[in-house]
Amino acid sequence: MKIISGQEVRHIAKLAELDFSEEELSKITSQLDDILEHVAIITRADTSGAEPTSHTLKISNVFREDKVRQSLAKEDALKNAPERCGDGFLVPKID
Amino acid sequence: MRLNFLPAYELKNMLQKREISSEDIASQCLKATERLQGKLNAYIYFDKEHMLSQARAADAYLKEICGSFNKKDGKYFDFTGIPVAVKDNICTKDIKTTCASKILSDYVPVYDATVIQRLKSQKYVLSGKLNMDEFAMGSSNENSAFGPVKNPWDTERVPGGSSGGPAAAVAAGLVPCSLGSDTGGSIRQPASLCGVVGLKPTYGLVSRYGLVAFASSLDQIGPITRNVTDSANLLSAICGWDEYDSTSINGGLHDYCQFLYDNIKGLKIGVPQELMSGGVDAAIKESVNGVLKLAESMGAVVEMTSLPSFEYALSVYYIIAPSEASSNLSRFDGVRYGYRNRDATSLRSMYRSTRAEGFGPEVKRRIMIGTYCLSSGYYDAYYEKAQRVRTLIINDFKKAFGKYDVLISPSSPTTAFKIGEKSDDPLSMYMSDICTIPVNLAGLPAISIPSGLSENNLPIGVQIIADTLREDLIFKTAYSLEKAINFNKLPVHLYEQ
Known part of the structure; x- marks a missing residue:
């Protein structure tokens, strides 16, 4: 049974911002198909009345006072940038 | 005497009595690492001079507080001067943190993870950063951009994953203890395959700040050690609320050593039949059954049970x-x-x-x-x-913990497999985590301790699972069983070759 087509895999790769060669595409298509076929067993589970889990513990949002405090220094934030321009990150032309 | 094979708690006592120095420990760990790194590939980064200078600083501190020792002043920490190795997805300021990925191969964090800050405040010694599956995705450590880690018991076999480096380094005596991370079994499964102790704490007990995120609702940092006492000590050192992690629990305990006592009389143990099924090797089931018999002989009550949603x-x-x-x-x-x-x-x-x-x-x-x-x-x-089926799994656990104090199962369905055996078949690799995954989905604590060796001399691990924040039951059970099992084996043959 085919769950996912080569065309769909191409579309997902685009959404995920990943390039694949033709050879890689055909390999990953069959692997994804195997995996999706396996995980499909969850459709058999009776989940009527079961809410989706959002968190395993009963916790609530954490708030703090809206006060400025020390954060990462500008130089530190830029330290690992592959390319920078002044105080900014430099990227190729935005298409 | 090989200091690198002694438990961290013994090293601490020897340091306090000034029988040895932190530099002595560091030198022996370095010697072992230099000898075995080529064979095991456990480390991605280690720096001899950096390690020795941290050890000397710890020695200077120990000398300074010598004489002013007072049990209550808390100056002698459990990890002062003790080497700890850290999985390479935990951020260390000014030291490369690669996640074993090409994409982060030159990444130098500008801050420390909370767990690192806590160990630094005890004046620990960072021995280096450990190899792993890329971004902690894998069960064999073959998915590392820096090459696979080898199992110290048999270097043709995998150490498990994703914390293969942390488990192999501790098992081989390169370091007394390490920190790993566990998303679906990444601490417990390699601990089991390498014959060491691996703990995945309750979700939220240890801050994830500075742990490179894989699956945020499942990830948890935990200790890999050669014994249960060191596990409790290392958890005590790194746990606790952190304002930088919004999922961190406020109100957990801080001292887990108090639960290290040898008594499981009356303890109610459930054995999920789903984890003792056909998919698990016969030798592993036999070993786990042996542990259950021991537990019964110590006064625990053992019963088979079912968690169908597994x-x-x-x-x-x-x-x-x-x-x-x-x-x-x-x-x-x-x-x-x-x-x-x-x-x-x-x-x-x-x-x-x-x-x-x-x-x-x-x-x-x-x-x-x-x-x-x-x-x-x-x-x-x-x-x-x-996410709905996940709720069913959580409910099954809730029901089970209404009846039992702990659940016991194998930690892994197989012993260490050969390098390359499963690397081209993702689904069969994913099966390596069938015993450990349910625990992460429910956010529970669980530990893997060695239960014995297989016929071909490979370690087998047994998993103890408890309810949310019941690390007390985990440690009590693990400590008692550790004593009774008396595994006490290390792959020392590595040093003879």
């Missing part, structure tokens, strides 16, 4: 974890940090070629699964359905 756990995990990963790993785009393809002439093509070249095959596979499961038209059928 049937779905692997599938639920391989939807939820990749979904979260696909979102978390979108940050690696060649803009703010990490590798960048410098030939690309436009932004989108730079993103795509950077990610295509920077990530390994398993990471890409999981990003693809996750993106698919979250994409329009499939979200309800996969991600939302998986």
